[in-house]
Amino acid sequence: MFADLADAKSARAAARTRITELDVEIESLQRLLEARLHEREECREELGSYKYPILTLPPEITSEIFIHFVPAYSERSPLVGPDSPAHLARICRAWRTVALSTPTLWSAIELRLNDADSFEHRLQLLKTWLTRSGGFSLSIALLCYDIEISAAAFVEAIVFHASRWQEIELKLPYEDLRHVTGIMPLLRTLSVHVGPNLELDAKAPVAAPAVIFTQAPNLKEVVLSGYFNPFCITLLWSQITKLTARLYETEAITILRDAAALEECCLTLFCQLRSPISPIPPLPRLRSLVLSASSTWRTAGPIHLPALTLPALESIQVFEPFLGADPVATLSTIRPHGYPRRIVISVAQFSSDTTTPYQVYTAAFPEATVHIELED
Incomplete structure (x- = not known):
């Protein structure tokens, strides 16, 4: 019994001694912790007082650097993704x-x-961007790749700023394209890819144009593709100087008759069996002409286009069957005085028709640069 009491007394004494030792150790650790906390605060203050060189630049210089982060206007930045300027704001x-x-x-x-995912989020982003752009002119591409998706809300968002449009590219279902309205005093470049018209035949006339771009006095360059129908879209062709389009030949001729200011023209034509067409009035300013054939026309055989009078023509690239039975004679009459300085003759890759030999062209146009190439 006395032995047990002695052991207990010894254990208590050892515990008291250990507590004293721990108190000393804790006090030492607390002093070390306080020193480390103080050192950490000093480091934070030092970091807080440090000025990163990029942050010492005047805001206008930083702004200029940011402008070089995005593509040069009027090339466009994506609304989302690593190349979006939104990253700079983060x-x-x-x-x-x-x-x-x-x-x-x-x-x-x-x-x-x-697709329809994140539509609401992207719509809000679009509106935010348009607000941030202030009163600056706009270059916008709205590209819808699914005809079953309605982009009407996005069209309405950009149409609200139509007075600031400078360059616009639209790839939309026909139903959404009809929401494009307004006065566009700054618009100079228009690209339209028309989706299928689910309400009427793509080539049928309608009572009134659904999309009108007649309030764009500075519009000069136009690109048309898809299910374009001149009966459904109205442009002031008399002011257009550059045209790139995929059209049926009767549509192209209808446009060219009104496009006296054209300087550059690149057309891909679709075969269309129609009655003979009267000549096109002279295009006095046209310097460059490209006439290529769709795959449907390449198998249709030679078809002579209406006579063209292009007194300023400098370069022509043409699908050879468009030139009729005597391509050299046709080329000789296009420009009343002289002939183009650059002539490119395209031939169908698998055509069984005999093409005019290269030497015939070079002999007829000795001062021109002549090439013969396969149509893609």
């Missing part, structure tokens, strides 16, 4: 302030709609 508070106060970062937009 680096730090200072950069965000500069980015949001630089309207040109947000004035060229490309939005691709592939």
